[in-house]
Amino acid sequence: MYDLAVLAHWAEFAVRWLHVITAVAWIGSSFYFIALDLGLHRDRNLSTGADGEEWQVHGGGFYNIQKYLVAPKSLPDDLVWFKWESYSTWLSGFSLLVLVYWLGGELYLIDPRVLDIPAWQGALISAASLAAGWIVYDRLCRTRFGDEPVRLMLALFGIIVLMSLFYTHVFSGRAALLHLGAFTATIMTGNVFFTIMPNQRIVVADLKAGRKPDPNYGKIAKQRSTHNNYLTLPVIFLMLSNHYPLAFAGQNTWIIASLVFLMGVTIRHWFNTVHARKGHPHWTWFATALIFLVIVWLSAPRAFTYDESAELPMTPYAERYAQAAGFEEVHDIVQGRCSMCHAAEPAWPGLYWPPKGVMFETEAQIASRARDIYLQAGISHAMPPGNLSEVTDEERAAIRAWFQSAG
Template sequence: MYDFALLMEWLEFAVRWLHVITAIAWIGSSFYFIALDLGLHRDRDLDTGADGEEWQVHGGGFYHIQKYLVAPKNMPDGLVWFKWESYSTWLSGFALLALVYYLGGEMFLIDPAVLDIAVWQGVAISVASLAFGWVVYNQLCKTFVNANQTVLMVALFAVLVGMALFYTNVFSGRAALLHLGAFTATIMSANVFFIIIPNQKIVVADLIAGKAPDPMFGKIAKQRSTHNNYLTLPVIFLMLSNHYPLAFASEYNWLIASLIFLMGVTIRHYFNTVHARKGNPTWTWAVTVILFIIVAWLSSAPLYDWEEEEAKAWTPMAERYAAAETFDEVHDVVIGRCSMCHAAEPVWNGLLWPPKGVMLETPQQIALQAEAIYVQSGVTHAMPPANLSGISDEERALIRAWFRSVDG
């Protein structure tokens, strides 16, 4: 019988792959249309009544693109809607969140040293926070729709900083930054689902009915699309952060996440300005570098107290792995082959912290990481990297037998 752990590993891999594919499609089309809109030549009196046009060349062909401020006089055939890229990205991302952080809540979601709550409570907080984010953001946009948009962006940044503080005081560091990314991505996808696409459908319906569409619908959709443009890069950083303990396992992880949002603004400001042919603001790169240096400094000042991470409570499953007949032998293998890197103070040359924040120095830590040890070192040869510590086939077989004796 194929191991349940391996089935879950492949399911997670498949969903993660799907998430990356759909995210590429969504981000790619979003960035393209933002650049296209900013680069349109609007100083030409077009016979079609379009707001602007641009000529582009790609793949050996020339493209003549025109944008209508509201809509063309007649409904075109074969109208393409860009929406499923967004929906698929969010749905696959939520599925991945459930697979990794909800089903693996004892290991990845909850840290008793931060807040000692049950997994189901953490899951409930997670889901409620995502909905809360959209409600608050949407209300802010409605309030400031006709105001200075810079004021709205500052208000949004304050909300994001507040959520960063909230998540880092509820979840593990890894889950906190990931959730801040999911929080932001939910806002972005909800913008498409609840605002941008419905507004465009209203315009299309008015056009079919022979009525002049209200330009306000286009204005609101443009506002939300602009927000998505500036939020994209921070979301990508936060989604990748779970691979880098220096980002999530720091005393100042909430501040690191907050500064990343500012870096997203400076980077996108540069490209948006260039695409709009309004100059070459290279100062934004200097600001970005300075912010990144501050982030790097915050990640190790002071260095994270890994001993505090060890305060995680035993789980019923971990106790079963620790009570298995061959656990003492597996413990010796892990200590001899893995703990030189996976330690609070790694002795392997060049390592200043345990890879991915995983420590394997005590029976408790080893039992808590049973499934990861089984997949990474028992079934596959992913760990140790390049087998630098010389783990033998017999030792890998011992790990497999130990895990299967408990997991069945």
């Protein structure tokens, strides 16, 4: 019989899989169309009246692609709209945020040593920050301040830095970087849903009615699409950051997160320049490498400074499992089999920090990770890797009995 922990785990897996699939579709189409638009040959006098064209070869065939700023005389009804890739990515990502960080707030969202608040308050702050971020960004784009692209991008970077600082002072390090990614992704999908698609619908309606479209609609849509182009790579980094504690569990997390956005700009500038046939800005390689080395330097010296006086307190979730039958035995099992790696100063050769920042040195640390211990070492053999510490079947059974006894 599958229990709720197992079903919840598979639900997270299914939603995460969906999120990855839709994100690949969105990012792929976004990168393709940016590269296509930048690479169009606009120096050709096309009889069709198109703004530019490009010939491409793929899959054993040849494609002649033309872009119209003003639609041809005959506009087909079956236009392909690239929108659901974006919507599905955001919806699946938001669902995953709810499943992992809102419902698992005591474990993943809140760190009492950062800010000791109930998980439900953290969830409210999470939701409010995503909505507020889009509103502030959108209002800024619609003002005269947003008419200057460079100035607007600098302001957007300033907002991101402030949000990095905010999130790292409210949530756990892991949740802070994840939320910064969700914050940015919300802006990107908001651009598609609230600006790009409505503007395109207005232009299409005008063309079908025989009216001359206002070119400003296309200009605004292009601006938002460019923002999305430069924000994509940092979002990918932030979404993967929970696998790497040096990125999220150190003392300089907010600075690292901010620098990641600069790396995204330098990388995309290289591709955009090359696709536009404007040269090969090799300086972007060195700038990206330099930023990355700074991130490494910021993370390594004080990645894990563990203060015993700032011990993780017992949350209601942890108390529930600390008081469950069999906890003393499981406590001894985990400390004997797992703490050589999962410690502030790991004893296992070659480890210099606890994997994923998880430590099992105190009762509170062990009890607060009850579900993970159950899934990783109780009903599966995922931990320890290769069973290097030789956890027995009897010990795994004890872990299962302990977790299940807590209801």
